[in-house]
Amino acid sequence: MKKLFAGIVIGCSLTLSTTVFAQMVKEYKLVESTYPVLMNGANYSNEEWPILNYNGTTYIPLKELAEGLQAKVRWNEELKRVEVRGEQSNQAFVIHEIDGDNGSYTITGEARVFEGVFQYAISDGHDYLLTDHLQLEAGAPEWAPFTIKVSLPQSKLPGNGTLMLEIYEESAKDDSRMNELFVPLQSFR
Structure with a gap:
């Protein structure tokens, strides 16, 4: 009788656990x-x-x-x-990879710019947090690789917004921006 009861209990347990x-x-x-x-x-x-x-x-x-x-x-x-x-590009710039977060970023790509010089800036949508330029090994019509390393202090990161990288050439005629490329680096919420 004990074996029968134990068998019924085990059978019910297995059936119930399988159903659950x-x-x-x-x-x-x-x-x-x-x-x-x-x-x-x-x-x-x-x-x-x-x-x-x-x-x-x-x-x-x-x-x-x-x-x-x-x-x-x-x-x-x-x-x-x-x-x-996705690869972001225009006629003068190609971004291959963006790596990093929380203010520290490495951006790699290629540029085809006059005299091998281009400018870049980092903004939070309201203010520029960083502006600089980069001299490449070759100028247009050649494509030259580039690496931009960005390090922003935590105090400059937006509480709510997106850090944007702006890459552009300056016109030799009037210093206006040409071939602008806007690339999101990171969104903060």
Whole structure:
């Protein structure tokens, strides 16, 4: 009788725990997409990483989507997050990567500017926190790599707003700004 009772108790416990566990697990039924997806005008197709659909919403693997749009995807081990950054550019500047946070940033890119000189500034949307210039190894029409290292004290960081990098050339005729490129560095809330 004791064995029968113990068996019933164990059986009920297993049934109850399986039911509770099944309620905790949420299932998603993804189906392979039957319609094409174009990225920058090209049809996306990848047998290893197909386009999926869930309840009318299209899912494409993040790395495949970002690379298809010429963006970079990386895992930030220190902050434990995925970071996606599109390349920002105009006819004179290309930003390849922005790394850092909380006032300390490293910006790498290439520039094609007259006499190999360009100016840059960091603003908080209201005030300029830093202005400087950079002399490159080559001037236009050549593209030359650059690295800008920025270090702002915590007291200058906005409590609520976005730090913006402004990169530009100054006109040889009248010192007006040319080929301006505005790049967000970090948003604070």
